[in-house]
Amino acid sequence: MSDKIKISEQEIEELSQFYKIFGDPTRLRILHTLYGTEMCVGELAEKLSMEQSAISHQLRVLKQIKLVAARRDGKQMVYSLADDHIAQILMMGLEHIREED
Amino acid sequence: MSDKIKISEQEIEELSQFYKIFGDPTRLRILHTLYGTEMCVGELAEKLSMEQSAISHQLRVLKQIKLVAARRDGKQMVYSLADDHIAQILMMGLEHIREED
DNA sequence: CACTTATATGAATATTTATTCATATGTTTT
DNA sequence: AAAACATATGAATAAATATTCATATAAGTG
Numbered sequence: 001m002s003d004k005i006k007i008s009e010q011e012i013e014e015l016s017q018f019y020k021i022f023g024d025p026t027r028l029r030i031l032h033t034l035y036g037t038e039m040c041v042g043e044l045a046e047k048l049s050m051e052q053s054a055i056s057h058q059l060r061v062l063k064q065i066k067l068v069a070a071r072r073d074g075k076q077m078v079y080s081l082a083d084d085h086i087a088q089i090l091m092m093g094l095e096h097i098r099e100e101d
Numbered sequence: 102m103s104d105k106i107k108i109s110e111q112e113i114e115e116l117s118q119f120y121k122i123f124g125d126p127t128r129l130r131i132l133h134t135l136y137g138t139e140m141c142v143g144e145l146a147e148k149l150s151m152e153q154s155a156i157s158h159q160l161r162v163l164k165q166i167k168l169v170a171a172r173r174d175g176k177q178m179v180y181s182l183a184d185d186h187i188a189q190i191l192m193m194g195l196e197h198i199r200e201e202d
Numbered sequence: 203c204a205c206t207t208a209t210a211t212g213a214a215t216a217t218t219t220a221t222t223c224a225t226a227t228g229t230t231t232t
Numbered sequence: 233a234a235a236a237c238a239t240a241t242g243a244a245t246a247a248a249t250a251t252t253c254a255t256a257t258a259a260g261t262g
Contacts, residue, residue, distance in 0.1 A: 013126055051251075
C-alpha cells in the first residue's frame, strides 16, 4: 500500500473540473478521434454525426483546459491532442471498466 | 507515439460514466479521505462538513460503480476504497493540473 | 467587393444531477 | 419492546451543462 496522497482543497476543485471533461461522451469521442491524428471541425462533426456547433462548443472546452490545440489552415481550424497523458488517462479508465465481471 | 487506441461506442459510454464520478468535488473528497483508511458515514460527513444524507447519496454512487466497498460494523457502515488504481487515476489527473504554468 | 465556405458564439431549451428535507430501515441498548 | 443511534432513500429544488438555432466572425474565391 502506497503512502497517503496529499491533495489540497483547491486541487480537489481543479481535479474535479479536469475529470468532468472526460465525463462527457461527446468529448471522449472527440479525444479518441483526434488521437494519433489531427482533424478540422467539419470533419469531426461529420465523423461523429453531430452538428458543427455542438462540436465547436466542446472543442472550446477542450482547448480551454489544454487538452487540444488548434491551428488555422486557411479557412479551416485544425485540432489535435495537446497533452501526452491523455492516452494514459483513457487507458487507466478503460482498464477499470474492462476488468468488470 | 503509441498506437491508436480502439474504443467501442459502448465503452465510450461506460468510460464517460466512469469519469463523471471523478468530476464531482464531494466524491473526490470522499475518495481522498478514504485513501489508506476506512471510515463510517458519520465520520465522513463530519470530516467533510456535509450532511449525512449528501454523503450517503454519494457513497451509493461510488459503491454502484465499485469504487468503494461497504461492510457493516454494528450500527455503522464502514466504507473503504475498493479499487487499486483509484490512486493511480487521481495521480494522473494531479500530474496534469500540477504541471500547468 | 459580393459570395461562399468554415468556424465560433450567444441565447434558449432540455436534461442531468447534487443537495436538502423528511422519513424509512436497520441495529444496538436498556 | 421501546428508545436511541446510524444509515439509506424518495421527492423536491436548485444548479450545472449539452445541444440546438440563429447569427456573427473570418478566410478564401470568382
